[in-house]
Amino acid sequence: MKIEVTRPVGEIVNEIEASxxxxxxxxxxxxxxxxxxxxxxCYLAGAPLDQVIVLLEKVSENRQERADAKDWRHESLESLIDYIVERHHLYTWTQLAYLNNLAEKVSLDQGTEHPELVELHWAIKNAAKEIEAHLTKEEELVFPRIRAMARAKEEGKLLDEDENKFVPEQRPLQVLAWEHGMISNDWDDIRAITHDYRVPADASSAVKELYRGLAELELDLHRHTHLENNILFKRAIEMGLID
Ligand SMILES: [Fe+2]
Ligand SMILES: [Fe+2]
Structure with a gap:
């Protein structure tokens, strides 16, 4: 597949998951x-465009679609929301609580010799607070609204007053997308404190576990946010359900 440099990266991922x-x-x-x-x-990441194109072309040629892989651009919005909540939100809730506790523990046990662990605990606590408020807003306000609007559209009905009270603010999807940016900034702090999750040579097993868990959660947040920003929100806006 020919990779066009003017194509949005989110679209490339939709087309080639292996990217x-x-x-x-x-x-x-x-x-x-x-x-x-x-x-x-690529420019923002300081990554050489030519090299990236070669790699993308390679994975695109060698890719093998999984039989159960779904193209979320063409599934119903309701099933996409179910997938996001079951696959990504549940994991994020559990993992954040676990890592926050672990960070508190290592900060208390080892913070005197390793002050960066105290700083790390604060950064995780701050990120967790913002992410949890964001997930709650999606689950309790915005996703039910998208579901209701999608159903009403399918059935050719208008939403009644009661259903319209779901969303508390103007342009909720733009607010959520803005919050995604804030969460990304929070995670930059975590990356900076951990030096991109590079475990110090003398780290305890609990610190190793903490760094590994943070790196895993970051990867999951990327996939999760991609599904929301680049598919769910985009489709909901294009369908005129919400903005
Ligand atoms: Fe989410
Ligand atoms: Fe989100």
Whole structure:
């Protein structure tokens, strides 16, 4: 497949799922900034465009679609919301609580010799607070609204007053997308404190576990945010359900 440099990175991921490891490896943001062209995203990440194109062409040629892989651009919005909540939100809730506790523990046990662990605990606590408020807003206000609007549209009905009270603010999807950016900034702090999750030579097993868990959660947040920013929100706006 020919890779066009003017194509948004989020669209490239929709087309070639196997491009995700390439983007992750080169630290190219495909989720929070999925609207950027490949050229701009590479420039921002300081990644050599030519090399990225070669890698993308390679994975595109060698890709084998999984039999159960879904193209979320063409599934119902309701099933996409179910998938996001069951696959990504549940994991994020559990993992955040676990990592926050673990960070508190290592900060209390080892913070005197390793002050960066105290700083890390604060950064995780701050990120967790913002992410949890964001997930709650999606689950309790915005996703039910999208579901109701999608159903009403399918049935050719208008929403009644009661159903219209779901969303508390103007342009809720733009607010959520803005919050994704804030979460990405929070995670930059975590990356900076951990030096990109590079475990110190004398780290305890609890610190190793913490770094590993943070790196895993970040990868999951990228996929999760990609599905929301670049597919769910985009489709809901295009269908005129919400903005
Ligand atoms: Fe979400
Ligand atoms: Fe979100």
């Amino acid at each position: 995700i490891p390439v983007f992750e490896k080169m630290h190219i943001d495909y989720s929070f900034g999925g609207n950027r062209t490949l050229k701009d995203a």
